[in-house]
Amino acid sequence: MIRLVRRDRASRRMAVAAPLLALFAAILSNLILFVAMGKDPGAVFYALLLEPFMTWSGFSEVLLKTAPLLLIAQGLAIGFRAKVFNIGAEGQFILGAIFASAIPVYFPQATGGWIWPAMLVMGAIGGALWAVVPAFWRVRLNANEILVTLMMSLIAVQLLNYLLLGPWKDPMGFNFPQSVMFQYDAMIPILFPGTRVNVSLLLAFLAALLAWIYMQRSFGCYQFLVGGLAPKAATYAGFSQSRAIWLSLLIGGFAAGLAGAAEVAGPIGQLQRSISTGYGYAAIIVAYLGGLHPLGIVASSFLMAALYIGGDNAMVSADLPVAAVRVFQGSLLVFYLAAITFVRFRLVRTGGAPA
Amino acid sequence: MPAPLLSLRKMTKTYGQTVANSAIDLDVAAGSIHAILGENGAGKSTLMKLIYGVERPDEGEMHWNGEPVHLTSPAEARRLGIGMVFQHFSLFETLTVVENISLIVPGSKVDLAARIRALGQDFGLVVDPFAHVHALSVGERQRVEIIRCLLTEPRLLILDEPTSVLPPQAVGLLFETLRRLRDGGVSILFISHKLDEIRALCDRATILRGGRVTGDVDPRDHDSHDLARMMIGRDMPAPLHLAPMPKGEMRLELTALDHQPDDPFGVTLAGVSLRLHAGEILGIAGISGNGQAEMSRLISGETLLPASRRDEIRMMDKPVGHLGPAARRALGLAFVPEERLGRGAVPDMTLADNSLLTAHPLGLLKRGLIDRQAEARFTAACIADFDVRTSGPEAEAGSLSGGNLQKFIMGREISLNPRLLFVAQPTWGVDIGAATAIRHRLVKMRNAGVAVLVISEELEELFEICDRIQVLHKGSLSPSLDPRSTRPEEIGRWMIGSASVVA
Missing domain, CATH: 3.40.50.300 (P-loop containing nucleotide triphosphate hydrolases)
Structure with missing residues (x-):
């Protein structure tokens, strides 16, 4: 018989190995799935995992997708460490996009270098405001933030629909549910000429750096961590739980809103229905896959971005359904959650006759 | 001399690096009250777990009535006739006494109630079978636990620190019950670190220290001093004298x-x-x-x-x-709570990070950022001053024994002046x-x-x-x-x- 035995201390080596193990298990099991679906595993494997890295244009698209995932996941991870589960980054992302779009929608003729930075600020504020509601109810009524943030995301989608079908619809847009195309100054400067990668990637890396310093050295972050690991000890030491909840949700909303703004002011260039391809949800997987560690999240957001691009490729070249990518993402998280058990536990073979 | 009821030879159990029991020999005679004496961490609980089949030994033999046995579960131990009353009771507060007992012992409630009353008569374990457990005192709850064990008709009853939860008056009643049980043919393994109780009650005492047997004596032949020396390896501490102090603010x-x-x-x-x-x-x-x-x-x-x-x-x-x-x-104010893990300390954090919990005002922060060197210095001083046995400030609080963690928390709070x-x-x-x-x-x-x-x-x-x-x-x-x-x-x-x- 095999039993789980608690380790004397958490294993660092295993903490690094767990996401790799999970990735390996996810690749293996999904390839089996693809074979069962009658697809050519070699083609799928190539399209999904290798093709994104084969060309500079493909790779630049990976970098483009890395930015929002990295930004959102860093924000979420801070709260997750305090066991504040903000599942509504998707809604905060949409609100960020809406807030940012207000400037070019209402001032389509405006020019000047201030516009895109102002849009980013607006977006961050919008995302944070959307997180005020769950924070308020959690602190006031102890309403579960998982449910409230999730519901707020659904409201955000409907709000976006309303704006695009009503007041913000482009009058010259042949009745398509989308806003006007943004003017030049409402677009974030491109980082690498010839690609769509813009300055928001630098912002995301800056956020990762700040998060890393925050986690390593900040007493505030320490208080969050205590609140997450041992709530009674936090109360004992006099750390305010409501402050941790407020800050967790606001930081998460701020980062997601910023990412939403960067998306409309970046690759999309207008407000439309499909501004997010589930970044807010994928970032949850990214945060956990990165071990809730700022450096780990840099790696996991890059991986997840590559999977997005690879998934698109596989749909085209290997005839994979859209859902297959989601299945891959989901199985990655499930395998990771299983693998991290071994950070604190190890397997021991028991049984046989006692000597 | 007849074969002992229970006999252990060279029982050894290790947990990772820690040797909890090392080559323990133990003989419990039929119809005796046998004490297992030792400090916290001496290996008493581990030994009982081995006897009761909760854990399996790495080495060693166990004989029951002269027959070798290999226990793999408490159920098996109960079938042999070994019963155990744990320090922490496992009773449902919202159920009545007889309902609690019927969860383990087969039989109709009317039947059981009669047997509970009969046992109460015979052994001085008076308790109302239809009382709800939440309404019972701690002493009464313990009686329910003992009755529940006795209904399975054990030959050996293990009691883990039974007096630690009782007021002085109830201890006397418990001892009376235990003597009657012994006279009725039940052997008792009595675990304790209270010397007077063992001298008053037990026929035989096996003393453990650091996982080894350091004495196997008749406690009535030795005074508390002798027993304490075998238990802690040195003389008993001298009592403290409180010099009167002028009344302060x-x-x-x-x-x-x-x-x-x-x-x-x-x-x-x-x-x-x-x-x-x-x-x-x-x-x-x-x-x-x-x-x-x-x-x-x-x-x-x-x-x-x-x-x-x-x-x-x-x-x-x-x-x-x-x-x-x-x-x-x-x-x-400084405060050491009774719950150490999860309240006084965060188990998954290092001792250094646990210093920060309440000692952060002592210069462990610089402009809101943690000063890791100051944190390590404070923790090392705390470990040294209070003799905390650990690998160092980077050890996780959850890896320390209860006593050592308590020393650390005491040290941290006292260091706050x-x-x-x-x-x-x-x-x-x-x-x-x-x-x-x-x-x-x-x-x-x-x-x-x-x-x-x-x-x-x-x-x-x-x-x-x-x-x-x-x-x-x-x-x-x-x-x-x-x-x-x-x-x-x-x-x-x-x-x-x-x-x-x-x-």
Whole structure:
């Protein structure tokens, strides 16, 4: 018989190995799935995992997708460490996009270098405001933030629909549910000429750096961590739980809103229905896959971005359904959650006759 | 001599690096009360787990009635006739006595109730089979546990520190029951670290120290000194002498404090009043579960009073009832809670990070950022000063033994140089040597002019170090008693409520 035995201390080596193990298990099991679906595993494997890295244009698209995932996941991870589960980054992302779009929608003729930075600020504020509601109810009524943030995301989608079908619809847009195309100054400067990668990637890396310093050295972050690991000890030491909840949700909303703004002011260039391809949800997987560690999240957001691009490729070249990518993402998280058990536990073979 | 009922040879059990039991030999004769004596961490609990089939030995043999046996589960041990009463009861509070028992013992409730009454008659275990468990005293609950074991007709009954939860009067009743059981042919393994009890009750004592047998004696032939030396490997600590101190300023004052806890199973506090001055130790005696937890949360600030009632708790002459733990600590309060893991310390964090929990105002922060060097220095000093046995500041708190973690938390809180030090159960699970060191430290704090409040279940401890004692019973606090002129029995009467006769 095999039993789980608690380790004397958490294993660092295993903490690094767990996401790799999970990735390996996810690749293996999904390839089996693809074979069962009658697809050519070699083609799928190539399209999904290798093709994104084969060309500079493909790779630049990976970098483009890395930015929002990295930004959102860093924000979420801070709260997750305090066991504040903000599942509504998707809604905060949409609100960020809406807030940012207000400037070019209402001032389509405006020019000047201030516009895109102002849009980013607006977006961050919008995302944070959307997180005020769950924070308020959690602190006031102890309403579960998982449910409230999730519901707020659904409201955000409907709000976006309303704006695009009503007041913000482009009058010259042949009745398509989308806003006007943004003017030049409402677009974030491109980082690498010839690609769509813009300055928001630098912002995301800056956020990762700040998060890393925050986690390593900040007493505030320490208080969050205590609140997450041992709530009674936090109360004992006099750390305010409501402050941790407020800050967790606001930081998460701020980062997601910023990412939403960067998306409309970046690759999309207008407000439309499909501004997010589930970044807010994928970032949850990214945060956990990165071990809730700022450096780990840099790696996991890059991986997840590559999977997005690879998934698109596989749909085209290997005839994979859209859902297959989601299945891959989901199985990655499930395998990771299983693998991290071994950070604190190890397997021991028991049984046989006692000597 | 007939073959012993239970015989162990060279029983060895290791957990990782720790050798919990090393080549233990033990013979329990039929019809005897056999003590297993040892400090916390000496390996008593591990040995009992081996005997009861909870754990399997790495090496060694076990013989039952002369036959070799290999136990793989408690169920198997029970089939052989081994019963065990654990230190922490496993009864459902909302069920009646007979319902609790019928969960384990087959038979109709009417039948069982009759058998419970009969056993009660025979062995002095009087308890109403149809009473709800939540309405029973701790002594009565223990009787239910013992009855439940006896209904399976064991040949050997293991009792793990049965007296630690009982008031002095109830201990006598328990001993009477155990003697009757022995005379009825049941052998008893009695685990304890209380020397007087073992000398009063047991026919044989096996003494453990550091996982090894250090003595196998008739306890009646040895005085407490001898037994203690075998148990701790040196002489018993000398009692402390409290030099009288001039009465200092008021540091803590509770005035007619009432409190209805949110927890429906919590204890309601009614009219709790106490005054504590600088340079004295006030002890709160009483059996756990009489309002200690509620009272300590109110004093620490983990439970808040509405601002209109803030004067019911005063610290350093300021109303603090509405202030949280951080604000009270800023006034000079330090607090060691009874729960070490998860409240006094975060198990998954290193000791260094656990220093930060309450010692962060001692220069461990620089402009909101953690000063890792200062943190490590503070932690190392704490480990050295309080003799914490650990691999160093980077060890996780959860990897320390209960006693060592307690030493660390005590050390951290004392290092805060508090004006008011509040300690709940200072020596729970701590070995005698360390317990003595902790008590000395508390007295030293008192002599330095700190006001010290101690909540403890150990009467001897309170008699040793306190200037005054008050007893908590069912949420009410007795008047202040002077330990120099009060007999333990009198405290015991307050502990069970002076009106009732039997616990």
